[in-house]
Amino acid sequence: MITFRDVHKQFGEREVLKGITFEVPEGQILFILGTSGTGKSVLLKNIVGLMQPTSGQILVDGTDVTRLSEEELFPVRRKCGMVFQHPALFDSLTIFENVAFGLRKHYPEYSAAQLAERVRECLSLVYLSGVEDKKPQAISYGMQKRVSLARTVAVNPRILLFDEPTTGLDPVTTRAINDLILELSRKLKTTSLVVSHDMQCALDIADQIIVLDMGEIVARGTPEELRKNPHPLVRDFLKEALDAETAS
Amino acid sequence: MKDIFVQLEFVTWQSLPVILFCVCFAAVVTIIESSFHMKLVVQNDALVPGFAALLILRELGAVVSALLLTSRVGAGLAAEVGSMKITEQIEALKMLGIDPVRFLVVPRFVACVIGGFLLSLIANLVCLYCAMLVSEAKLSYSSGAFITSMRAFVTFQDLVFACLKGACFGAVIPLVSCYFGFRCKSGAEGVGLATTNSVVVSSVLIIVLDFVLTFLFSHFY
Amino acid sequence: MLKPLLNVIDDIGECLIFLRLILRTAYRSPCTWESICEQTWKVSVQSTPTTALAGFFVGAIMTVQFTMQTKAFGALGYLGGLSTSATVREVGPLLIAFLLSGKVGAYTSAELGTMRVTEQIDAIRCLGANPIQEIILPRFLGIVISSFFLLAAGLIMSIFGGMLMGSVFSGINPEEYVRHIPTIVTQFSIGNGLFKCLVFALILASVCTYKGYSATGGAKGVGRAVVGTAVMTMVGIVVFDWFTSLLSETALNLFREGV
Numbered sequence A: 001m002i003t004f005r006d007v008h009k010q011f012g013e014r015e016v017l018k019g020i021t022f023e024v025p026e027g028q029i030l031f032i033l034g035t036s037g038t039g040k041s042v043l044l045k046n047i048v049g050l051m052q053p054t055s056g057q058i059l060v061d062g063t064d065v066t067r068l069s070e071e072e073l074f075p076v077r078r079k080c081g082m083v084f085q086h087p088a089l090f091d092s093l094t095i096f097e098n099v100a101f102g103l104r105k106h107y108p109e110y111s112a113a114q115l116a117e118r119v120r121e122c123l124s125l126v127y128l129s130g131v132e133d134k135k136p137q138a139i140s141y142g143m144q145k146r147v148s149l150a151r152t153v154a155v156n157p158r159i160l161l162f163d164e165p166t167t168g169l170d171p172v173t174t175r176a177i178n179d180l181i182l183e184l185s186r187k188l189k190t191t192s193l194v195v196s197h198d199m200q201c202a203l204d205i206a207d208q209i210i211v212l213d214m215g216e217i218v219a220r221g222t223p224e225e226l227r228k229n230p231h232p233l234v235r236d237f238l239k240e241a242l243d244a245e246t247a248s
Numbered sequence B: 001m002k003d004i005f006v007q008l009e010f011v012t013w014q015s016l017p018v019i020l021f022c023v024c025f026a027a028v029v030t031i032i033e034s035s036f037h038m039k040l041v042v043q044n045d046a047l048v049p050g051f052a053a054l055l056i057l058r059e060l061g062a063v064v065s066a067l068l069l070t071s072r073v074g075a076g077l078a079a080e081v082g083s084m085k086i087t088e089q090i091e092a093l094k095m096l097g098i099d100p101v102r103f104l105v106v107p108r109f110v111a112c113v114i115g116g117f118l119l120s121l122i123a124n125l126v127c128l129y130c131a132m133l134v135s136e137a138k139l140s141y142s143s144g145a146f147i148t149s150m151r152a153f154v155t156f157q158d159l160v161f162a163c164l165k166g167a168c169f170g171a172v173i174p175l176v177s178c179y180f181g182f183r184c185k186s187g188a189e190g191v192g193l194a195t196t197n198s199v200v201v202s203s204v205l206i207i208v209l210d211f212v213l214t215f216l217f218s219h220f221y
Numbered sequence C: 001m002l003k004p005l006l007n008v009i010d011d012i013g014e015c016l017i018f019l020r021l022i023l024r025t026a027y028r029s030p031c032t033w034e035s036i037c038e039q040t041w042k043v044s045v046q047s048t049p050t051t052a053l054a055g056f057f058v059g060a061i062m063t064v065q066f067t068m069q070t071k072a073f074g075a076l077g078y079l080g081g082l083s084t085s086a087t088v089r090e091v092g093p094l095l096i097a098f099l100l101s102g103k104v105g106a107y108t109s110a111e112l113g114t115m116r117v118t119e120q121i122d123a124i125r126c127l128g129a130n131p132i133q134e135i136i137l138p139r140f141l142g143i144v145i146s147s148f149f150l151l152a153a154g155l156i157m158s159i160f161g162g163m164l165m166g167s168v169f170s171g172i173n174p175e176e177y178v179r180h181i182p183t184i185v186t187q188f189s190i191g192n193g194l195f196k197c198l199v200f201a202l203i204l205a206s207v208c209t210y211k212g213y214s215a216t217g218g219a220k221g222v223g224r225a226v227v228g229t230a231v232m233t234m235v236g237i238v239v240f241d242w243f244t245s246l247l248s249e250t251a252l253n254l255f256r257e258g259v
Helices: A040-047 A074-079 A095-106 A112-125 A141-153 A171-187 A199-205 A223-227 A232-247 B002-013 B016-042 B048-086 B089-095 B100-138 B143-153 B156-182 B187-220 C002-028 C033-073 C076-117 C120-126 C131-169 C174-179 C187-213 C218-258
Strands: A002-011 A014-024 A029-034 A055-060 A080-083 A159-163 A191-196 A208-213 A216-221
Touching: A002 A040, A014 A040, A014 A208, A014 A216, A029 A040, A029 A171, A029 A199, A040 A055, A040 A159, A040 A191, A074 A080, A080 A141, A080 C120, A095 A112, A095 A141, A112 A141, A141 A171, A159 A171, A171 A191, A171 A199, A191 A199, A199 A223, A199 A232, A208 A223, A208 A232, A216 A223, A216 A232, A223 A232, B002 B048, B002 B100, B016 B048, B016 B100, B016 C076, B016 C218, B048 B089, B048 B100, B048 B143, B048 B156, B048 B187, B048 C033, B048 C076, B048 C218, B089 B100, B100 B143, B100 B156, B156 B187, B187 C033, B187 C076, B187 C218, C002 C131, C002 C187, C002 C218, C033 C076, C033 C131, C076 C120, C076 C131, C076 C174, C076 C187, C076 C218, C120 C131, C131 C174, C131 C187, C187 C218
Parallel strands: A029 A191, A029 A208, A080 A159, A159 A191
Antiparallel strands: A002 A014, A002 A055, A208 A216
8 A cells, every 4th residue: 555665865964764665555554653753754744745755665556656746646645644743723714614624625526515414424433523613722632633633534535644643642532542543444444554652552553563763664563573572662662561551 | 241242242243234234225215215305396416415314314224223123133032032931941940030031031121222222323324324325326426525415414413312212112122022922822823923913013112112202302403 | 154145045045936836826726716805804904003003103203304304494385295205205115014014924924834833734735735825825915915005005194194293293284284295296106105015015925925834843933934024024125125216216217308
């Protein structure tokens, strides 16, 4: 579904990605873990063409997205839904308009009633109702996150990209969002790529995990395989997750 | 005390290139425009230097440099203090037993008042010099003739008033910016809003204050 | 010493490239009329009080200044004409545009900068929309249109301000003041003033959209964008003030020679 082939990305002198190669098979949830500032978000933005890699190939469904123009990227972006680190809701629009924004673009043939129906449906997917007419500032941060999830799934993407979906959230909301990611991925049969530094939830819901350090892949495998990985960074990540597990 | 000098360097020295660049252009425009008016009213260029010098000293020099200072220093201050506020640095200062107003506002205030005075002085002189060069090139005035004509219109008093104006405008800028900076709400939006507000309010205040001062000074001529 | 200079040149170049992008988008995929009108309305409502106030005071200041001079020549009668002419042709557009750059420019770049750093612009792109077309273009056109009219309105206010001060401070009654305006202020002067307003509006719109759109780095980045906008617009305005004055002078000379 998504294939990275020796992807490099440089910002001036600084090399952020140093030859990343991996593949996400269809229908799977892949977690990319790493400490802050190791180029995880950059990696994600390369997939949908918000950034271009310095060299290397990124295939989405067999098309190389690295050298496409803004217009050519349109069909690719239609396939991908991206959930940003910030909720990134348009604060001049109501929740309804936010969720409907992508729908209007991708399904211009929808009638007003169909549109409203679809918006309601998407909001109920993330367990929200009755907030359609509110502005983003008027609801809590956790709810904003969920609206942003609803906005992303509204256009029926086959690939979901999450950029640190749980950063800055309390444990309860984190759990809720994680459950949502799992549930949505299974229910909508999407391929998901999640960038995170939360080993715990990666172990819980991922099919595959990749650990990134200083722009390089240092470990990869299923959660079970990773539990046995001797790499010091992986151990560090695991320690915290296992501590939490024993504590609960 | 050291803070004051650091701030003074920021306010005066670093703003100097931009301000000088702008007042030079303003000087050229003033010459062009006043020669236009003089031709219209008295049919010759005889009074251009005096008229231009008057416009520069009494009005443009101080106001233009103050407005530029607002955008550079005022907006910068609001953004700086605002960022400190939302990253809880202000609270941290309070916890350390340091009065944030004393620590942040006072040095900036003093620096801006002195800086406003100095900048106004330098800007006016450079602007006049520039005007002299332009009128020499464009209207073929010798520098002597320019000065003679100028002396008929303006006195040393005008320069003093211009500098006083500069100092007053300088005082407005940090007060307004720090006020909005301290009241900054969280997030990128908050900082943007604080910066915007401080620019708007201080430039309006400068224009209003300019009117008041002009009115006040007009009684001394 | 060379580096800041190069940075400035970089900035100007990028701003021009951005302007080209906006214009190309306007040509290829124009935005809706509603969105332009909405932005125009928003900017106008926000900034009318500021510009009106500024215009009023600028007019008043110029009158006070000119009163002292014209009195010395015993030509107090010319006061209305002279101060209006100076305000409309030169001081008015300059100072009012300065204020507007603080109000409209800073506000817009803060707004766009916030959208940029909270990834709203990336979200628009991901949802398959063109942010230049959806967000930038309506704002750009809205600012150009409304700034032009706001500046013009500010100039009209400056006449009122001057008139009021004329009667309060210099004892010229409003009728007398207004009567001398047409003798000195020609259509050409007004055209010149309006042309300046248009040029300033264009500078303002392109700088603030460019700076806001290219903001990076969280809340601090937004602050930086706003400061950058304010400085760059003001410098741009002063430079183009000179340029338009020169242009209009040349045009006037050509015109006179032609006659």
